[in-house]
Amino acid sequence: MLKLIIEKELREIIGSTRFAITFGACSLLLLLSFYVGAKNFQISVEQYDASKREDLRKLEGVTDWNMVRDLRIFLPPQPITSLVMGVSNDIGRTVEVRGSGELNGIESRYGDDPIYAVFRFLDLDFIFQIILSLFAILFAYDAVNGEKERGTLRLTLANAVPRSSYILGKMAGSFLALAVPLLIPMLLGVLILVIMGIPMEGEDWLRLGLVVLAGYLYFTVFLSLGMLVSSRTEKSSTSFLYLLVFWILSVMIVPRTAVLLAGRAVDVPSVDQLASEKSRYSASLWQDQRKRMSEFRAPENTPPPKMMEEFQKFMSSLGEEREKKMSEFSARLNEKRSNMQREQEMLAFSLARVSPSAVFSLVSTTIAGTGIHLKDLYKTEAERYQQSYAEFIRGKTGQNPGGGMVFRFTTGDDEKKELINPHEIPVFNFQKEPLSASFGPISIDFGILVLFSLLFFVGAFRSFLRYDVR
């Protein structure tokens, strides 16, 4: 019996004009988002390569490693990032590495090109969030009350059809009829990625697969919600209205409001405040050292090269001391701020998770590695790189980089004309967090989505058992 109902549901949905139109639109959008993501990735890679090249070009013709002051590193584009963008366009992509001192990402993509910020990008996260949910609503809103309105519900139940298998069949049938066809554009999207030669690795595919899986769970939430509302209302027009209101709230209002509320509730000190404290502290350090600098005296009759060496040592020890104090001070301030931020984030996300759309958005960005932790991760990676860079420079010059001043004797004859090879500088390798590291939060969000679906479905089931079919 169940099979029969499922079959009927399948036929009814797939044969309808509504299916033809919405499925066409959905497929088109899905394909579009894959294509746009791939294209975007290619452009980002071009830009990334050009930036790196230009930065190394600065070092052409330099003959002394002492003259290498700073190096820029860039957040490398990743295929999965172009598909689920998260905050990757909002955070600074460029970091200037001097060998010591605090690092700060600047030049976010949206800041550089506000044109993209106006309407933002079209990515999988966005399409899934908006389109899949609408798609589900459009087919589920009249699942029960629509049949009642047409009179077919009464006819069906006049036969020996248990209500429980009827609603189960409805749910299973609509899921199969909608979810399975959606696989076609998704597979085509994967094909687009392959044809366009996007270098997806094994883990990238896994990430993409998980995003799609999350998308399906999200879709199921809305499908079962549609069933629930449709079995609790008399008229299909009312149920549609309710669902639309829920959709607007879930997709657009709850997530934003939650974040804003958390922003009000937890007062995170502003970056300006921190910057100001740091700059005042740094100025006071400088004042202290000025005095000591003026007191520097080399022993008399030291030969100039020796004297220069002494002086160099003195200056770099001062620089080191300053650097150390400064970084301790900054670390303390930064830690305080990031603790507050974490608290704010916890609150915001717990509130936002009331909305299935927010859950989906959070889990898909976590899977793609473009959640709000990307910024911290990038910073940590940049700091790690800074150490290896500093070590490299130390190996070349025998001095700590960024220590303030470099003095050289130029005899004028330039007997040493050997160029440095900029490619010797260690390459920045951005290590993405492995998927296993965020396994915990991902499974929690998956659990929430499953819970939502179950809850809604059980609600629909119970309501249908007592539904007035007349």
Add this chain to the structure above:
Amino acid sequence: MLTTLILKELKSVLLSPKFPVTFAVASILTLLSVFVGIREYQAESNQYFAANELVRQEMREARNWMMLGNRIYREPDPMHIFVSGVHNDIGRVSSISSWQPVKLVNSAYSDDPIFALFRFIDFSFIAQVVLTLLAILFTYDAINGERESGTLQLMLSNAVPRAQIIMAKFVGSWLGLVIPLSLPVVLSIVLLFVFGVPMNAEHWIRLALLMVASALLFTFFVAFGILVSTLTRRSNMSFLICLVGWIAAVLIIPRFGIMVAGQMVTVPTVSEIESQQDTFAKNAWDSHMKVMSEKWRKRSESLEGLNEKDRKTKREEMEWAWAEEDRNDRNKLQNEIDENAKRLTEDLRNKKFTQERLAFALSRFSPVSAYQLASMTLAWTDINLKTRYEDKLNAFRTTFNQYKDQKQRESGATGGIRISVDSKTGIKIDTGREIALDLAGLPQYTYSRPDLGESVAPVIVDFGLMALYSLLAFAASFVMFLRYDVRYAN
């Protein structure tokens, strides 16, 4: 006759069961967006004043003209409550100093990516998403719904011209929705007063224009809904088509236009340009150093052959002239570097401008884009905000640095550190005297925004487009209705 029809239409909108729910949602959201916007604005203003106070304090504590630096923050504006535009995407602050170029950094979203994840809700967002959906919800079955219920046939069996019916449909549903919706708008304005948001006359005019733009956008979707309902026989079909049209207009066309433009006109990144500028500067300094060492060799040659005493007098005599010459050379070089940097930036801007023009031309196929662009321009949060600020900041940087140089020279204290190396006396470091800086006459930064006239000119296109789209949609529905098959039978 027309009045009767309009009244009937008004009643049918206001009394429909969906009206209370949708109206309540739209009102609450509008009010919420304004309320949140006001609170954000206030928090931002406080931050802005606090930050400026800190900068002033730092400047007061500075003990050396050379080291005096300034920071300029972008000023929050009440219009951001309604249209945040790119305000949160571009940097909030730039340092002003002689050793760093102007650069806006620390955008609100990069400081706190948590806000970037879902972005803000503002009035323009509500108007684009919620109000347009509302318009469709009430008009998708304007004609075919009446046909399905059989009332259309009844109505037309009386002596009612079709032209009047469709006119009344349009006017009636427009009034039936716009009048109630002006209630939350009025309440929002009350909120502005309650919270004491400092709005001046120009703000009010801009706000009024924004409301006109929102009404135009709304009009288009009312006309669009009616058009689709005259094109289809069944109301469930027309709703589907409306929804697809809505998704295309609100979500797809605006983004798509920009992406197509982004792929057709490629623009180098800012960091690429900066590296080019750095390379030029580095090469320029390198060759400058060579010239300098040559010069110094000549200078010392000219002193050779003199006895100790003559050498000393000559050296003292020439020292000033040499220093002056070197300073001029350095300035000339710095100018060259600045010129080159400016040229490269100009280049980048031109490319971006081409890209933007194409992108906006494409995305303006959707009235929603036209609305978004118009509203951003009205609220000073359009994409030129960044370049506008940077231009002003660059001009200010020049004045600020001139002031600093002048003060520095007047005070007579050397700037920074002077290190003298002598083979006999060794290295001596002179870090200059510490002085309390007299900051009187410090140039103050004032940002002047484009005035109303400058903003209105680009907005006219968008207003015109929205009006045109509405007119076209309505004219089409008018024509279609004249030949609509009103029979009840399927």
